[in-house]
Amino acid sequence: MRRPVFNPLAERYTLMSTHSSQSGQQFRNVERLVKGVPTSDGAGVRLTRVLTQNLQRRLDPFLMLDAFRNENPEDYMGGFPDHPHRGFETVTYMIAGRMRHHDSFGNSGLLGPGGAQWMTTGSGLIHSELPEQEQGLMEGFQLWLNLPAKNKMVAPSYRDIPPQAIPEFTTGDGVRVRVIAGSSHGLAGAVQRPDTDPLYLDVHLPAGSRFVQPIPSGHNAFIYTYRGSVEVAGTAVPDRHMAILANDGADAVSIGAHKEARLLVIAGRPLNEPIVQHGPFVMNTTEQIRQTLRDYQSGKFEAAAVQALV
Ligand code: CO
Numbered sequence: 001m002r003r004p005v006f007n008p009l010a011e012r013y014t015l016m017s018t019h020s021s022q023s024g025q026q027f028r029n030v031e032r033l034v035k036g037v038p039t040s041d042g043a044g045v046r047l048t049r050v051l052t053q054n055l056q057r058r059l060d061p062f063l064m065l066d067a068f069r070n071e072n073p074e075d076y077m078g079g080f081p082d083h084p085h086r087g088f089e090t091v092t093y094m095i096a097g098r099m100r101h102h103d104s105f106g107n108s109g110l111l112g113p114g115g116a117q118w119m120t121t122g123s124g125l126i127h128s129e130l131p132e133q134e135q136g137l138m139e140g141f142q143l144w145l146n147l148p149a150k151n152k153m154v155a156p157s158y159r160d161i162p163p164q165a166i167p168e169f170t171t172g173d174g175v176r177v178r179v180i181a182g183s184s185h186g187l188a189g190a191v192q193r194p195d196t197d198p199l200y201l202d203v204h205l206p207a208g209s210r211f212v213q214p215i216p217s218g219h220n221a222f223i224y225t226y227r228g229s230v231e232v233a234g235t236a237v238p239d240r241h242m243a244i245l246a247n248d249g250a251d252a253v254s255i256g257a258h259k260e261a262r263l264l265v266i267a268g269r270p271l272n273e274p275i276v277q278h279g280p281f282v283m284n285t286t287e288q289i290r291q292t293l294r295d296y297q298s299g300k301f302e303a304a305a306v307q308a309l310v
Contacts, residue, residue: 021212021252021254025212025214025250025251025252026249026250026251026252027212027232027233027250027252027253027254028215028221028232028233028245028246028247028248028250028252028253029232029233029234029235029245029246029248029250030232030233030235030237030243030244030245030246031244031245031246031247032243032244033235033237033238033241033242033243033244034050034051034055034241034242034243034244035240035241035242036048036049036050036052036067036240036241036242037049037052041066041080042078042079042080042081042083042129043078043079043080043081044074044075044078045068045070045075045076045078045079045080046068046070046075046076047066047067047068048066048067048068048240049064049065049066050065050066050067050224050242051063051064051065051143051222051242052064053277055244056275056277057275058220058244059220059222059244060146060220060270060271060272060275061145061146061196061198061220061268061269061270061271062143062144062145062146062220062222062266062268063088063144063145063146063275063277063282064142064143064144065141065142065143065144065224065242065266066141066142067140067141067224067226067240068138068139068140068141068142069095069137069138069139069226070137070138070139071136071137073131073133073134073135076097076131076138077131077134079099079128079129079130079131080128080129080130081128081130082126082127082128083126083127083128083280084124084125084126084280084281084296084301085119085121085124085125085127085280085281086121086122086123086124086152086280086281086282086283086292086296086301087121087122087146087147087152087281087282087283087288087292088121088144088145088146088147088152088282089118089119089120089121089144089145089146089147089193090117090118090119090121090142090143090144090145091116091117091118091119091142091143091144091145091180091181091191091200092111092116092117092119092129092140092141092142093115093116093140093141093142093143093180093200093202093264094111094112094113094114094115094116094139094140095113095114095139095140095141095226096113096136096137096138096139096140097112097113097131097133097136097137097138097139097140098110098111098112098113098131098132098133099111099129099130099131099132099138099140100129100130100131100132101117101127101128101129101130102127102128103119103125103126103127103128103156103158103305104125104126104127104301104302104304104305105125105156105305106305107158109158109160110132110160111140111160112162112163113163114163114166114178115160115161115162115163115166116160116161116166116180116190117158117159117160117161118158118159118161118181118190118191119156119157119158119159120147120154120156120157120158121156122147122151122152122153122154122155122156122157123152123153123154123155123156123304124156124292124295124296124300124301124304125156125301125304125305126301126302126305139226141224141226141264143200143266144282145193145196145198145268146196146271146273146275146282147195148195148196148271148273149271149273149284151195152283152284152288159191161180161190161191165190166178166179166180166189166190167179167187167188167189167190168187169184169185169187171185171209171211173206173209173210173211174206174209175203175204175205175206175209175210175211176203176204177201177202177203177204177211178201178202178203179200179201180200180201180202181193181198181199181200182197182198182199182200182201182267183199184199184201184213189201195269195271196268196269196271197216197219197268197269198266198267198268199213199215199219199221199265199266199267199268200264200265200266201213201264201265201266202262202263202264203255203262203263203264203265204260204261204262205230205255205256205257205260205261205262205263206257206260207257207258207259207260208257208258209256209257210254210255210256210257211254211255212252212253212254212255213252213253213255213265214251214252215245215251215252215253215267216251216267216269217247217249217250217251218247218269218270219267219268219269219270220247220267220268220270221244221245221253221265221266221267221268222242222243222244222245222266222267223237223242223243223245223253223255223263223264223265223266224240224241224242224243224263224264224266225237225238225239225240225241225243225261225262225263226239226240226262226263226264227239227260227261227262227263228257228259228260228261228262229257229258229259229261230255230256230257230261230263231255231256231257231258232245232253232254232255232256233254237263245267253265276288276289278292278293281293281296
């Protein structure tokens with residue numbers, strides 16, 4: 001089968017065959033490589049915005065992916081002081097370092113290496129995410145996952161997932177797979193979400209190994225390399241790059257590593273609903289955003305929290 005596929009090396013579309021395995025599985029091609037945009041957020045935390053706003057439609061239901069890896073405390077010490085959210089979910093996954101979070105409902109938790117926090121911001125909360133260390137490496141990711149219109153105003157909730165609560169397995173090839181959400185090779189992950197059916201894997205490939213992950217052909221999918229480079233359907237994906245996987249009808253991704261590598265594999269079912277983002281608020285219409293700003297400015301986010309505590 002030959003289809004026009006964007007060739008990131010040539011920066012144009014070329015005809016490429018859909019790669020297939022002996023079992024008849026079809027493997028997705030790489031549509032585009034994205035390096036991300038260096039930026040700073042919160043109180044001066046340096047990070048790379050990998051999934052930027054212009055990719056929200058293409059990667060629906062995912063709204064944002066930030067990657068941070070800072071050795072210098074000056075680049076992370078400020079953390080993310082009190083700020084509001086409404087209308088989506090945030091998934092924070094730590095590789096190194098410790099982050100303390102507090103929210104306006106009185107919840108608090110400590111996120112450490114290999115752990116995750118899954119927060120449904122729903123109708124709104126105010127929270128802070130602050131480093132709990134003064135030196136050393138701080139590394140991790142924050143992914144924003146949209147909520148369907150019917151759930152945007154649900155009561156906020158969150159789950160701290162310690163490292164040992166994230167299911168993992170090792171393939172015959174020695175590939176270690178941590179299943180944060182969705183399922184992989186029959187192993188259910190820590191979180192399931194029926195509306196968007198998100199898949200979130202942390203995959204560690206030893207040198208010379210290959211990993212195949214089935215992904216429904218209708219789901220939007222990408223990988224992000226955070227240690228070393230990999231190869232996907234003949235395309236080299238360099239270190240610290242997102243590869244958007246083509247929606248080319250294939251039902252799996254095949255990832256190979258010549259040298260040891262680590263990456264995230266993320267996929268989900270698109271919501272196909274309007275997306276209107278204003279900073280930390282993501283709704284379906286501009287009127288809902290206006291209402292959100294009114295609610296925030298009139299102190300409704302705090303009031304909701306006080307109500308939840310009594
Ligand atoms: Co936040």
